[in-house]
Amino acid sequence: MPNCPSCFGLVKVATISFGQPMNMNDFERSKDKIIESDILIVLGSSLQVQPVASLPGFAVQNGKKLIIINKDPTNFDKYAEVCIHEDICNTVAKINI
Structure with a gap:
């Protein structure tokens, strides 16, 4: 696992490759975190694969930047x-x- 360049803590890589199933508990937790946040930052995603592709729309519908x-x-x-x-x-x- 890579280390954070600032604090040197471990950075957990949580990626899902095409064709892999997503844990729906993680997806629901993501929606909860969006509700708690002011902004959603999307880095390096085509936003083509569901259900994750729906998160930006969910954020905007809930007044998030x-x-x-x-x-x-x-x-x-x-x-x-x-x-x-x-x-x-x-x-x-x-x-x-």
């Missing part, structure tokens, strides 16, 4: 407060996250 950073346009770009079509690594490095 949306930021999308993805190399290619998505169907949700028109709803985003900020939309950046560039390489994720370079973009994140520039904003010093």
